Amino acid sequence: MADEPIVHKEFSLTRRALLTAGAVGGVGLFFGRQLQSAVGAALSSTGSSLANFLPGGDQFRIYTVTNGYPSVSTGGYQLALSGLFTKPVSLDFAHLEALGVTKLTADFQCVTGWRVPKVPWAGVRLSTLVELGAPDRSVKAFEFYSYDGVYTESLTYDQAMRRDVLVATRMFDQPISREHGGPVRLYVAPMYGYKSIKWLSQIRAVDQATPGYWEQQGYAVNAWIGRSNGRTDPPVI
């Protein structure tokens, strides 16, 4: 065995590592939102797509609550207006396109923290479809259903009639891809992304809405961005 000088200080590396991890965790859980905002701002200012890939950066994450994604062609697509509409009707994709195009550019903000800034959307205002279906006077809300057979969402009547709620058929000047919820999805600009149901199949007019998929797991029904512990900068319209 080689000669070794007297040991001056010896400590438990494991204890220090655990304390450090605890501190990082504590700082992260309490200040993570601000940290992420700061990092996100710094990364986006570089304009680099690699920077967007890093944590805090601005990139889409594709979520689904079922195994895989439904496959719906524009040819086979149908949007049903059901429930308490006085003129319940089923619209195919061509009919939707014929109703005219509204463009809306706004941020997509997920409740878990990531945001994609200034996404260009195009489609038909939800309010246009509501008027088409002519809801009964008792209607207070709308429920939304997906081709995945599982996901559901809801909006109050006033929320649905907002100018910044779209039944979207295009994003980034392209048809909405399958993983992004195409051919038709909802886009609710002032609310967290989970309200923007993908693979929209049905709009049902009701007098009382059943809370949707994530709301039943504890997330807010009225998912306004910035008014519930999210990033404080509002989406740009």
Place this chain on the structure above:
Amino acid sequence: MTDESGRTPFPSAFRTMHHATALSLIVLLVTGAILYIGPLGVAVGDRSLIVAIHIYVGIFSVLPVLSALVHSRGVSPTKDALVLLSRWTDADRRWIERLPKLDGPRSSRFNAGQKLNANTNFAGLLLMLLTGLIMASYIPVSIATRQGATFIHDLVAFLLAFVFLGHLTMALTHPASLRAMFGSARPRGRAHANHEEEDERHPEENFGR
């Protein structure tokens, strides 16, 4: 102790703990990458299956080391090794000062870099487990907390991936150490004979050379 030859093989329980943890980490990194990288996730498709694997393996990943820690010193060579990996001495500080040369002093079989690697992974995996459970569960924490957990989870994932690549590089460029972990479990004749009696008296000081 810079001579690469004559490394005593690690005992099999120690190897098992290592292999179980390493395999878990690899599965976590791969499934994590699929979940994090959009185009990759789209290519693989079945997100809920990947999520399930990631969560279950994540929970499992800390168990091999934790179960080794439950044993008492002197009874379990694996526990003795973990004690050695945990102890940071003056020699380790000097080993770090010698970087990028890897010829600094050691107080035991493990050098400072190996101790840092082991402890970073141990503490890191526990932090990943905590933040991961917040992400995966429906515990009603605030959205700010949930965002913070997600951010830390992503950040530490990058750190652990980086440390893993470093560890892999070291392992692949040091054949004697690689043999100690993956080679024949029978100790080499001479080294074993010299330390036989010392082993019985001071198992932790003589956890192989």
